[in-house]
Amino acid sequence: MTYCVGLKLNAGLVMLSDTRTNAGLDNISCYRKMFFFENPGERVIVVMTAGSLSVTQTTLARLQEAIADDMADETTSVLLAPTLLRAATIIGDTLSRTRREIAEQCRDLRQQASASMIVAGQRKGGEQRLFLIYPEGNFIEATEDTPFLQIGEHKYGKPILDRVVTPATSLADAQKAVLLSMDSTLRSNLSVGMPLDLAVIERDACRISQHRRIREGDPDFMQMSAAWSAALRDSFGKVTI
Amino acid sequence: MTYCVGLKLNAGLVMLSDTRTNAGLDNISCYRKMFFFENPGERVIVVMTAGSLSVTQTTLARLQEAIADDMADETTSVLLAPTLLRAATIIGDTLSRTRREIAEQCRDLRQQASASMIVAGQRKGGEQRLFLIYPEGNFIEATEDTPFLQIGEHKYGKPILDRVVTPATSLADAQKAVLLSMDSTLRSNLSVGMPLDLAVIERDACRISQHRRIREGDPDFMQMSAAWSAALRDSFGKVTI
Numbered sequence: 001m002t003y004c005v006g007l008k009l010n011a012g013l014v015m016l017s018d019t020r021t022n023a024g025l026d027n028i029s030c031y032r033k034m035f036f037f038e039n040p041g042e043r044v045i046v047v048m049t050a051g052s053l054s055v056t057q058t059t060l061a062r063l064q065e066a067i068a069d070d071m072a073d074e075t076t077s078v079l080l081a082p083t084l085l086r087a088a089t090i091i092g093d094t095l096s097r098t099r100r101e102i103a104e105q106c107r108d109l110r111q112q113a114s115a116s117m118i119v120a121g122q123r124k125g126g127e128q129r130l131f132l133i134y135p136e137g138n139f140i141e142a143t144e145d146t147p148f149l150q151i152g153e154h155k156y157g158k159p160i161l162d163r164v165v166t167p168a169t170s171l172a173d174a175q176k177a178v179l180l181s182m183d184s185t186l187r188s189n190l191s192v193g194m195p196l197d198l199a200v201i202e203r204d205a206c207r208i209s210q211h212r213r214i215r216e217g218d219p220d221f222m223q224m225s226a227a228w229s230a231a232l233r234d235s236f237g238k239v240t241i
Numbered sequence: 242m243t244y245c246v247g248l249k250l251n252a253g254l255v256m257l258s259d260t261r262t263n264a265g266l267d268n269i270s271c272y273r274k275m276f277f278f279e280n281p282g283e284r285v286i287v288v289m290t291a292g293s294l295s296v297t298q299t300t301l302a303r304l305q306e307a308i309a310d311d312m313a314d315e316t317t318s319v320l321l322a323p324t325l326l327r328a329a330t331i332i333g334d335t336l337s338r339t340r341r342e343i344a345e346q347c348r349d350l351r352q353q354a355s356a357s358m359i360v361a362g363q364r365k366g367g368e369q370r371l372f373l374i375y376p377e378g379n380f381i382e383a384t385e386d387t388p389f390l391q392i393g394e395h396k397y398g399k400p401i402l403d404r405v406v407t408p409a410t411s412l413a414d415a416q417k418a419v420l421l422s423m424d425s426t427l428r429s430n431l432s433v434g435m436p437l438d439l440a441v442i443e444r445d446a447c448r449i450s451q452h453r454r455i456r457e458g459d460p461d462f463m464q465m466s467a468a469w470s471a472a473l474r475d476s477f478g479k480v481t482i
Contacts, residue, residue, distance in 0.1 A: 155396035159425040163470055164477050176482050184400040224482045229404055231480055235472035236405050241417050241465045 001191035002033060002152030004048035005161070005178050006118045008130040008142040011171045012209065013120045013201040016178040017048045018152075018186070020193030034197040035060055037067070037078050040207035043123040045078055045087055046199055050152040051115025051135070052102070059098045059115070063091060084129040088119050088139055096137030116151045124206050156188045157181030171200055176224070179214075183225045196221075242432035243274060243393030245289035246402070246419050247359045249371035249383040252412045253450070254361045254442040257419040258289045259393075259427070261434030275438040276301055278308070278319050281448035284364040286319055286328055287440055291393040292356025292376070293343070300339045300356065304332060325370040329360050329380055337378030357392045365447050397429045398422030412441055417465070420455075424466045437462075 004017040017033040031053060037045040047063075049056035066076045074080045081087040095117060102113040117133040130142040132149040142149050147167050150158065160181050165174065175198060185192050200210040214221050245258040258274040272294060278286040288304075290297035307317045315321045322328040336358060343354040355376040363369045371383035373390040383390050388408050391399065401422050410418065416439060426433050441451040455462050 155429070156400055158429055159397055159400070160473070160477075162428060163473050173477075176477070176480060179482060180477070180480070187403060188396070188399055220482055224480055227480045228476070231476035232401070232404050232473075235469070235476050236401075236414075236417070236421070239417060239421070239465055239468045239472055241413075241420060241461055 001189055002050035003150070003154065003157060003182060003185045003189075003192045004033060004050055004118055004152055005148060005150045005154075005157065005181060006046075006048065006120045006130050006142070007148045007165060007169070007174050007178065008120070008128055008167070009147060009165075009169050009171065009174055010167050010203070011169075011174075012203045012205070013046070013122070013128055013130060014171060014174040014178055015046050015048060015118070015120055015197075015199045016182055017197050018182065018192045019195050019197065020191060021053050022191050025190075028191075028193075030193075030195070032197065034199060036199075036208055036211075037063070037121075038208060039079055041124070042206055043079060043121065044201055044205075044207050045084070045119060045121035046201065046208070047091065048118040048151065049115060050117070052113040055095070055099050055102050055113050055115040056117070058102070059091075059095045059117075062094050062098065066090075066094075084121055084123055084126055087121070088129070088131045088133065091117065091119055092133045092137035092139055095133055095135065099135050118149055118151055120201065122201065122204070122206050128201075128203060153185055153189045153192050157185040160184065171202065175200065179221065179224060180228055183221075183228065242430055243291035244391070244395065244398060244423060244426045244430075244433045245274060245291055245359055245393055246389060246391045246395075246398065246422060247287075247289065247361045247371050247383070248389045248406060248410070248415050248419060249361070249369055249408070250388060250410050250412065250415055251408050251444070252410075252415075253444045253446070254287070254363070254369055254371060255412060255415040255419055256287050256289060256359070256361055256438075256440045257423055258438050259423065259433045260436050260438065261432060262294050263432050266431075269434075271434075271436070273438065275440060277440075277449055277452075278304070278362075279449060280320055282365070283447055284320060284362070285442055285446075285448050286325070286360065286362035287442065287449070288332065289359040289392065290356060291358070293354040296336070296340050296343050296354050296356040297358075299343070300332075300336045300358075303335050303339065307331075307335075325362055325364055325367055328362070329370070329372045329374065332358065332360055333374045333378035333380055336374060336376065340376050359390055359392055361442065363442065363445070363447050369442075369444060394426055394430045394433050398426040401425065412443070416441065420462065420465060421469055424462075424469065
């Protein structure tokens with residue numbers, strides 16, 4: 001499983017992903033699920049992935065190959081696409097094609113292979129965009145009403161986001177919100193695991209403003225997690241029915 | 242969908258269920274999912290249900306029929322079974338048989354029909370018991386380590402239970418905990434809906450100590466929900482990363 005969440009705020013974009021990949025309970029490994037495509041100051045795109053590793057890795061490899069290709073143009077390279085919407089379309093098409101090919105290969109074994117992605121970014125002169133790309137390649141976009149998108153194990157971590165995240169949330173509070181959302185998920189689903197990748201793109205920076213890898217035992221994360229548990233219990237004591 | 246939760250505490254048993262039943266999004270109705278079998282002072286059993294209404298209603302009707310039958314004995318009536326474990330076995334067997342029959346009827350249409358149940362209670366001279374009965378009729382039991390059991394849409398409401406419920410939790414706090422757990426679920430899953438049924442069985446009372454139906458717009462529930470949201474936002478402001 002996986003948990004990835006992206007927030008689109010007035011102040012910028014905030015993304016958080018875990019790194020646990022598993023095939024069954026007895027085959028667990030650590031793979032990065034957050035990827036950067038960047039031409040700093042001009043364009044930045046963050047892709048987060050959930051689903052079959054063979055689908056997500058092949059999709060990402062094809063996107064990278066398309067960028068590096070001598071014949072790369074605005075219809076093939078996410079760094080040359082004229083808008084973020086076109087870049088999301090390239091990613092969606094690549095994901096859809098890869099997924100169909102691999103599903104076809106798996107058909108004899110009746111195994112499923114699918115994946116979804118969150119794509120966040122901005123190009124110079126454009127707006128910030130945050131998309132959720134479905135396995136079929138179509139996508140939806142975050143709006144003022146729903147400023148966050150999640151993929152993977154999204155349920156445990158949704159109540160806190162519902163309650164505290166609005167477009168006006170600061171980047172500092174947003175990082176706290178996604179980390180607390182992840183904390184609830186880590187406690188409840190073993191197939192979501194540390195380390196975490198946290199990235200921030202300030203509005204109009206068009207570059208990765210911050211990227212931090214949070215490892216098992218990270219003292220700041222542990223302190224925040226303990227403080228949140230204590231604060232929740234304290235709040236619980238004060239509420240009456 | 243459904244959300245039902247049961248807690249086994251040193252002080253007693255606490256159960257909460259919603260009442261929304263739906264077939265698709267355009268066919269929504271209200272059915273009670275909490276049922277009492279009681280011989281006050283001697284024995285009390287609460288059953289909560291999740292799954293296909295035809296399976297749960299038929300199972301409950303058969304359990305009631307078996308109690309009323311002139312030939313009722315300790316192998317057929319949950320009110321005569323010598324222990325709560327035997328009563329859970331009767332319920333599990335009845336559920337499993339009913340589910341298999343209905344699944345067989347549905348086979349041509351390739352429709353699924355399944356259900357699970359939470360069973361809580363105590364008989365005079367016995368211990369309090371809390372079981373989760375699977376569609377196949379087998380069951381698990383709450384323990385000191387895991388004093389709560391959930392059926393239906395369990396994920397949204399689990400983080401708060403994980404953080405505040407222990408066997409030492411008071412009955413008042415336990416009611417608050419299950420109502421807050423339900424509140425998070427109601428906000429996130431449209432197929433879980435008011436009114437709610439809340440029941441408390443004090444330890445060794447062997448009767449329903451309290452049963453309350455909480456309807457849409459209940460002022461106490463609304464006040465608690467608003468206070469919890471405010472307390473969460475307040476706690477969120479205090480935690481630092």
